């Protein structure tokens with residue numbers, strides 16, 4: 001089963017035009033927003049939606065050509081989106097990214113740590129490299145951006161952080177022990193950080209998406225992998241009997257990061273069609 005994505009097989013946005021909301025009505029208008037892992041998938045949907053709501057969006061990722069193309073496309077539609085080629089694994093690249101943000105904007109209002117992936121493997125066959133990759137991208141990589149963003153937010157009097165866990169933060173899938181370990185950690189780390197930095201007016205929450213149609217749930221030909229397809233076990237776990245599109249997760253992220261959720265801190269949002277209940 002193939003499902004039409006928002007972007008083509010090379011990751012380039014397919015939309016003809018992206019409309020901005022009228023000036024003065026953007027839910028995150030003027031907010032300097034960094035979204036890691038936003039060349040594709042959920043990150044790209046958030047970048048598009050936040051930009052439509054007039055945020056100043058910086059996206060990162062590792063697919064440079066796609067990231068540049070999509071940022072330019074959104075700029076041509078009147079959005080403020082910049083791509084920065086920063087690999088989340090390297091502290092120096094993240095530091096350079098933040099130097100650029102400090103120079104260009106002088107602040108950061110919203111940090112969304114979305115970069116990530118899974119490497120499913122049977123436990124007894126899993127390699128040390130797989131373990132290090134998953135703990136790295138969902139562990140240290142978050143620490144690098146947080147340790148840059150939090151001091152800036154403290155200095156400017158506040159900010160918003162949105163972490164990305166998974167339904168695997170609570171409920172394991174098939175053959176994903178390392179992914180579960182990492183994603184459960186992200187969820188609890190965000191709660192711990194909330195206790196430490198809430199008094200600085202920094203709201204830290206965590207979204208745990210359910211199965212969503214992105215590169216993570218499709219094979220190279222764009223077909224949904226069997227577990228997520230119609231009749232597959234994952235779909236049956238959702239009470240809505242639906243797999244999400246990236247925009248479904250992006251809409252929840254927009255509300256959580258906006259002032260409409262100004263008194264919401266330290267929460268986990270299971271945006272998963274009713275899997276973790």
Ligand SMILES: NC(=O)c1ccc[n+]([C@@H]2O[C@H](COP(=O)([O-])OP(=O)(O)OC[C@H]3O[C@@H](n4cnc5c(N)ncnc54)[C@H](O)[C@@H]3O)[C@@H](O)[C@H]2O)c1
Pocket residue numbers: 036037038039040041042043060061062063086087088089113114115116117118137164165166167168208209210211212213214215216217
């Ligand atoms: N798709 C799902 O079903 C699902 C479910 C639960 C949680 N999630 C989580 O949501 C987040 C987004 O996933 P997605 O489905 O949009 O994935 P995706 O594969 O569509 O996109 C992954 C993004 O991460 C970036 N990335 C990967 N490695 C990177 C690195 N080293 N440095 C910087 N960027 C890097 C890629 O460039 C890309 O932009 C991830 O944290 C994922 O674990 C996804």
